[in-house]
Amino acid sequence: xxxxxxxxxxxxxxxxxxxVSLSSSVGGRMVxxxxxxxxxxxxxxxxxxxAFLKTANWRR
Amino acid sequence: MKRTILLITLALSxxxxxxxxxxxxxxxxxxxxxxxxxLKNVSSPSNDDRLKGDPGGTxxxxxxxxxxxxxxxxxxxxxVVNQIxxxxxxxxxxxxLITGFLVMFMxxxxxxxETGLCRAKNANHTMMMNFMVYGVGMLAYWxxxxxxxxxxxxxxxxxxxxxxxxxxxxxxxxxxxxxxFGQHGLFLTQGGTYDVGAMVxxxxxxxxxxxALTIVTGTCxxxxxxxxxxxxxxxxxxxxxxxxxxxxxxxxxxANLGGNFGLGKGYCDFAGSGVVHAVGGxxxxxxxIIVGPRLGxxxxxxxxxxxxxxDIVIVLTGCFILAFGWFGFNPGSTxxxxxxxxxxxxxxxxxxxxxxxxxxxxAMFYMWMRYGKPDASMSGNGLLAGxxxxxxxxxxxxxxxxxxxxxxxxxxxxxxxxxxxRVMKVDDPVGAISVHGANGLWGVISVGLFADGKSNYGxxxxxxxxxxxxxxxxxxxxxxxxxxxxxxLIGFVFSFSFxxxxxxxxxxxxRVSAKAELEGLxxxxxxxxxxxxxxxxxxxxxxxx
Numbered sequence: 001x002x003x004x005x006x007x008x009x010x011x012x013x014x015x016x017x018x019x020v021s022l023s024s025s026v027g028g029r030m031v032x033x034x035x036x037x038x039x040x041x042x043x044x045x046x047x048x049x050x051a052f053l054k055t056a057n058w059r060r
Numbered sequence: 061m062k063r064t065i066l067l068i069t070l071a072l073s074x075x076x077x078x079x080x081x082x083x084x085x086x087x088x089x090x091x092x093x094x095x096x097x098x099l100k101n102v103s104s105p106s107n108d109d110r111l112k113g114d115p116g117g118t119x120x121x122x123x124x125x126x127x128x129x130x131x132x133x134x135x136x137x138x139x140v141v142n143q144i145x146x147x148x149x150x151x152x153x154x155x156x157l158i159t160g161f162l163v164m165f166m167x168x169x170x171x172x173x174e175t176g177l178c179r180a181k182n183a184n185h186t187m188m189m190n191f192m193v194y195g196v197g198m199l200a201y202w203x204x205x206x207x208x209x210x211x212x213x214x215x216x217x218x219x220x221x222x223x224x225x226x227x228x229x230x231x232x233x234x235x236x237x238x239x240x241f242g243q244h245g246l247f248l249t250q251g252g253t254y255d256v257g258a259m260v261x262x263x264x265x266x267x268x269x270x271x272a273l274t275i276v277t278g279t280c281x282x283x284x285x286x287x288x289x290x291x292x293x294x295x296x297x298x299x300x301x302x303x304x305x306x307x308x309x310x311x312x313x314x315a316n317l318g319g320n321f322g323l324g325k326g327y328c329d330f331a332g333s334g335v336v337h338a339v340g341g342x343x344x345x346x347x348x349i350i351v352g353p354r355l356g357x358x359x360x361x362x363x364x365x366x367x368x369x370x371d372i373v374i375v376l377t378g379c380f381i382l383a384f385g386w387f388g389f390n391p392g393s394t395x396x397x398x399x400x401x402x403x404x405x406x407x408x409x410x411x412x413x414x415x416x417x418x419x420x421x422x423a424m425f426y427m428w429m430r431y432g433k434p435d436a437s438m439s440g441n442g443l444l445a446g447x448x449x450x451x452x453x454x455x456x457x458x459x460x461x462x463x464x465x466x467x468x469x470x471x472x473x474x475x476x477x478x479x480x481x482r483v484m485k486v487d488d489p490v491g492a493i494s495v496h497g498a499n500g501l502w503g504v505i506s507v508g509l510f511a512d513g514k515s516n517y518g519x520x521x522x523x524x525x526x527x528x529x530x531x532x533x534x535x536x537x538x539x540x541x542x543x544x545x546x547x548x549l550i551g552f553v554f555s556f557s558f559x560x561x562x563x564x565x566x567x568x569x570x571r572v573s574a575k576a577e578l579e580g581l582x583x584x585x586x587x588x589x590x591x592x593x594x595x596x597x598x599x600x601x602x603x604x605x
Contacts, residue, residue, distance in 0.1 A: 002562075006555050013551020016544050020321045021234040026537045029323075033543040040551040044345070048558065049484050052349050056485065058358035 005047030012040030096136045099123070149220045152396030153256075155405075156219065156264050159392025162385050163267040167194050167274060169381030173444075174278040175590075176375035177437060177490040179367070181580025182282045183590025189277040189286070193293050197273045200297030201266050202248060209269075209302035210261060211242020211251070213310045217518070218396030219260050224252035228311050236320040238313035241306050264392065268336050269301050271389075275340030278490035279348045280570070283355075283577050286585045288570045292347065295560050301339055304553055308335045314548065317541045318524040324538030326522035327545040328511070330408075331393035333452030333503025338549045341497020343557040345486065350561045351570045353487030355577050364481050367489065372436050379440040383416050386447045390454040400518035404455065407515075411454045412447065415466030419446015422470020430474075437491075438474055444495045445473035449503040453510055455517075456528045461510035468506075469499045501546050506530075508539030 016036030019029045105119035114120045126143045128135050171190035178186045212228025215221050227243040244251030248262055273293050280289070307314040308329050318326035329335050358364055369375060390412045391405040423442020427435040446466030450457075453465060476494035480486050486493065513529035515521075521528050529535040564570060576584035583589060 006558060009551055009555045009558075011551075013547055013555070016547030016551065017233075019540075019544065020317070020323070026540055029540045030536070030543065033540060033547055036547045037543065037550060040547060040554070044550070044554060045484060049349055049486065052352070053485055056358070057352055057355065058360060058362065 001051035002048050005043045005049075005051060007043075008047055009040045009043030012036045012038070012043060015039060094137060096133070099135045099137070099140065102135075148398045149218075149257075151398040152218045152220075152402075153260050155397040156260050156392060156395050159388035160260075160264040160267050162388025163264075163271065163392065164194075166267075166271060166382050166385030166389070167191075169378045169385055170271075170274045170278070171378070172374040173378035173382065173440070174274075174281060174490050174492075176371040176373070176378065177278070177369035178281050179580070180370040180591055180594055181582060181589075183370070183582065184586045184588055185286065185581035185590075186277070186281050187590065188586055189281070189284070189289050190274055192290070193273045193277055194270055196290055196293045197270045197297035198266055200294045201269050201302070202262075204246065204298040205269060205302040206248065206262050206265065207243060207245035207250070208241045208299070209305040209310045210265060211244040211310070212239060212306070212312075213242065216257070216261065216395060218394070218398075218400060218402065219257040222255060222257040222261060224255055225258060225261070227251065228306075233313075234321075237316070239306070239311050239316065240313070241303060242310050261395075264395065265305070268332055268389075269297055269305070271332075272301050272336045272340035272343075273297055275337070275492045275496045276344045276347050278492035279344035279488045280351050281489050282581065283572055284347075284351055285568065285570055285572050288564050288568050291564050291568060292561065295564075296343060296557070300343060300553065300557055300560065301335075303556075304339050304548070305335045307548065308545065314541075314545055315522045317544060318522050322537060323541035323544070324508075324535055325520075325524045325526070325528045325541075327541050328456065328507050328521060328528050328538070329452045329504060329545065330455035330507075331390045331451045333448060333450075333500045334545050334549055336500075337448045337451060337496040338500030338504065338546075339553050341493050341495070341500050342549055342554040344488070345493045345497055346554055346558040346561050347570075348486040348488055348493060350558070350565055353485065354489070355574060357487045358485060362485060364485070369437065369489070375437055376440050379443050382444060383447060386412050386416070386451075389447075390451055393455065394517070401516045404515060404517070407458075408454045410459060411450055411457060411462035414459055414462045415446040415450030415454075415469070416443050417446070418463045418466035419443050419449070419470035419473075422446070422467045422472075423474050424470075426471050426474045438477070441473050441477070441491050441495050442470035445469040445499040448496055448499040449506060451500075452503040453507045456507055456511035456515050456530075458512050458514065461506075461512065465503070465506045465510060469502055472498055472502055501549065504542050504545050504549070505539070508542035511535075511538060 016033045019032035022032050023029045102123045104122050104124040109119055126139055128139055171187055174190055175183050175186045210225050213225045215223050225244055228239040229241050229243055230237040230239045245253040273296050306312040308327055314327035316326055317323040356365060357367060387409055391408045394402045394405055396402045397405055420439050420443040424434045424439040427438045446469045449465050449469035450462055473494045476498040477491050480488055480493050509530045509532055511528040511530035513527045513533050515527050529538060531539045
């Protein structure tokens, strides 16, 4: 599951880089970059960290 | 009386007139070319005068001290001009080296802050990580890292050119070159980099890199295997840090977002909120997730326990050392004090002071209002958060912007510590993820908001003419460039670090045994207690010695 989280996190970065070609307007680029950042944060907080919390030492 | 006033008014009238009306152009004296012959008439102190000593300092540093290229010709205009050029570069060398020395001393600040926030039973281990990260990081950076980061920067006018650092490896994306890493500077000899300017650049950049590395030791403290720390620090000094630093400072693709895609002046990070602190903070987050929390940090139902550090006195002393070192970190990032708008070092220094101050206020008042006491360690973290946040914008904002950025950072660090601790349940004994990660990202964003367009470092930044200007001063595209930097830090740097930590987990393992952790890491990992006498003479809290 953590591996999927890494992929999602990297995908967010790729989307942010693609913003420079997906739109020529400042507003359009900003929206795309923010989507990329949100996706990366979901990957880290929502997927990777959650996967590790399932096996955290304090649960044992 | 009236007569007296009239006389005074008449007497002052020429002065008043001059002060209020535009001055008439003074008659320009015709320019007289200076020749080599004129220089012969410049008198220098005699040997007899010099033999008497120079208590007033009036005959030391004269025409006699200018290096002459050809003794047969004597002093020429060429000699004088060359001396002026060398003086400029010498000023910049000295400035950059001394500020680099200040940054190096920050290692001591980090060491005592982290050690003070950890328990006494881990003091030796925590200090040793902070001590050896300096050497491990430096070795990696000298061997590989510097070449990756700066090998293609394309020179620096403040430091006399450094032309050998001119080879960047690029790919073409969307029809534009994307610089990915430099290729000159391995061992500081390859590619012509046995060069005085390259040495200055190396020293200054090396101490920055080490700052990023030492952030991770704080988050992973009190349960991290020493051997895992050594491997992780080497990889970070050789690859993780230099890659992002190349993209931001080494002529990489982030720096060129302005020239290639019209996004402001490209990604702007004056002294490294992103390059140094967010890279360190996000690597620390990756490490903290994989290494896992200390035993006893969370109850079985996931509620956090406070594990108090052992010495708040050295924590706050360390914060002061760091604040002192930050005067090297930010003003030194001009890489010079002479030429190209470098006199702005005064503004950078004042912005740094102010943001640190408002950061500590922000954290202190937040904790005071929320928990009823002005928490000392969080006030210290607030100071550091303000300094971290102002690091990227320090060269581009005015004092009001700096104060606001610091204040927000001081509050943000408290909220972030609570979020990391209670929601993510990532154990960060010193709050490094919040101080450096969250506020490093905030610092990067704040450039895109608060840069006032008044700075002028030679008329351009990242090869784009004009001054760095943020959203509040009329350029929204700068904010987009900054956000792409944020996305790169979160999406790429975190992921890269996570994979590195994962591989180390598989190969050597990160975690010490439960027995060693409960006993304290000093003996099992280091073979020596940090405070041996304390073990023998420990008293209950509050007891008189």
